[in-house]
Amino acid sequence: MKIVDKKALKREAIIQGALQLFSSNGFHRTTIPDIATKLQMSVGNLYNYFSSKDVLAKEIIKYTSEVLGDEIRTVNMLEISSREKIHKIVTIYFSMAKEKPEMIEYFLRVYLSHREVFKDGCEGMTCVSGFITEIMIFFDDGVSSGELRNQDFFSAFGLFMGYLGGMVFLEGEAILPRSLDEYIEDISRNIYYALKSV
Amino acid sequence: MKIVDKKALKREAIIQGALQLFSSNGFHRTTIPDIATKLQMSVGNLYNYFSSKDVLAKEIIKYTSEVLGDEIRTVNMLEISSREKIHKIVTIYFSMAKEKPEMIEYFLRVYLSHREVFKDGCEGMTCVSGFITEIMIFFDDGVSSGELRNQDFFSAFGLFMGYLGGMVFLEGEAILPRSLDEYIEDISRNIYYALKSV
Amino acid sequence: MKIVDKKALKREAIIQGALQLFSSNGFHRTTIPDIATKLQMSVGNLYNYFSSKDVLAKEIIKYTSEVLGDEIRTVNMLEISSREKIHKIVTIYFSMAKEKPEMIEYFLRVYLSHREVFKDGCEGMTCVSGFITEIMIFFDDGVSSGELRNQDFFSAFGLFMGYLGGMVFLEGEAILPRSLDEYIEDISRNIYYALKSV
Amino acid sequence: MKIVDKKALKREAIIQGALQLFSSNGFHRTTIPDIATKLQMSVGNLYNYFSSKDVLAKEIIKYTSEVLGDEIRTVNMLEISSREKIHKIVTIYFSMAKEKPEMIEYFLRVYLSHREVFKDGCEGMTCVSGFITEIMIFFDDGVSSGELRNQDFFSAFGLFMGYLGGMVFLEGEAILPRSLDEYIEDISRNIYYALKSV
């Protein structure tokens, strides 16, 4: 294996390890030594891969956004109705929240609320463009086909992102009386009726 | 004025001052000396009112939840349709986001993402019950009147809380092409169609 | 004693303690904990008096410059010839180098060679103006009286500062075959002949 | 070319590269990786040439001292008066300060003020003997010919080294109202009058 590959692999391993720690313990409660320990490397060496904690945080959000975007892209490529796409996206989102909770949690608990960290380098949500782009494609396709009502994209994006994020947050707070899965039908339906053309 | 009143007033002044600082600068970037300075009191004296920074944070979320709940209560008491209520709630929420941004920001940037702080003492969203209760009343009334579809409350609550919070977040990131006000019609409509009975 | 006095006294105690450590161990080899330990105070409290190590370093050079300037001022106020003043200044300088070596050493080993530290806040030697001003007065008086040749001040200042500093440096390196005191006559004479009018 | 020569060449290249970095950025602010980067070699390989940063610093001062000494030697070999020699030495010193500032700077900002680094291995200024020796020859010649007054050598050396170093320092601080060149006449004259026999 080439050295460049090895280094890239290690970079990704750090991203994934830090992602887990930040998500479960919080950004400020996760220290660089914590991350180094989890990855069985020295603090100094970690800085050979990421020049600061903030830079690492930004790389993580980009990575996470790409992974989430990739998932949604698979849906966008299907030849199915928008209603079915909504159902699939909700399902994917909740299944990720269950199986890789750190990614959704990172959006909610790190990215959303540490403006000072992402201020420089992630202006205008450029760090989450991978995810946004796919939602935009989904929406534009639905509007083009006439299935979805034409409206300002962010009005639809806020619905999707906010609703799903909100549900995962409630799940995390352990106050949902039922499991996330059991909400899929209702939520998909709600989103569909909110967005569909008259 | 009784002494107890005087103390209660100062308590509230502290809550409001700290609320502003936490919202605009972040929880961890706001220090106790910062708060004391803003309130022109000593650090030591501040501890006579709140025994720790975390306790103060919890009191703030309760206070904020009450204020938001009070606003929504005024809507619930009106004899208007659910559709009109949704419109009013959205309007109120966005106007608060514009005029008292610290409250909404506190929800999004402090409460949502510092689980470790609110873990003990705010289990199951008890600290935001003032707000949730009113949304619940709105929803139950709509279901009772037949205007809203009967579904799990949290399915509706997540929509409301997530959608509106998401829009305020996008506004805060300065990526919305239009002002929040201009989204009121679309968003109210979307929420209504999502929740209304068939 | 008033509190303000107490705090000012502590400030000066820190300056003197840090001055000794910086001079004998070097700026970078002296740590903040070292200084705190010497003063029997906590690291955190030290930062209540000086906001950074660099700020402390700048306050020390100002303080040192004042003390040295005060010494030379006593000479300037005497009604004696420039030749006698030179002799007295050399004597004072060497006696300080012997009795309070930390001050001269600080000039030579900290101020002179850590440009990056003094860059902001000490532009154009403003931090050592107390000392320079007195040398300037000495020189101008001598020129006015006709005893010293009229030339660019810095040409004379470089001689004084460089020569005396150089001798103290050589003394510190333990390579002088005789004690500093034994050089007073020769050096005073050399400076006088260098500066005197024809 | 023999291998030994190749290695010697590389050694000198490292010395010159490090000299520039140490002089302009300071000893502690220049890292070994910085030096390696400038020389386009690896950190590890650099250690094949110099066993530590301190050892490198000592080799640099020896090298610098030799180069400066060589310059002065050319003056010593001329059949001119001491007064003329002084003028030439001052001119050479200032021209080096202008054209190869790193050497003079290294004396002033690294050698002079990092006693701990040069403590072991450079006792008694042995590392700068190349330079001192030539000044000593200049002085002895002048005394022998009767042009200069007989006095302790270090009394004269401190004058030379301190005065010229002081002027370059003032130049570096950008506080001299005129260029260094314009001080040559005054300074040469001052030194001559300080040293000449009665």
Add this chain to the structure above:
DNA sequence: GATGAATGAGCTTTCATTCAT
């Protein structure tokens, strides 16, 4: 000789909290 990833002790600085006054 040459590489550069890896080490880890050590640095400056921060800040919630305490307590003598």
Add this chain to the structure above:
DNA sequence: AATGAATGAAAGCTCATTCAT
């Protein structure tokens, strides 16, 4: 009730040096 100097444990980050390749 009120003050604010004092504490000290931790944080993020640096860098001379080593060593497997």
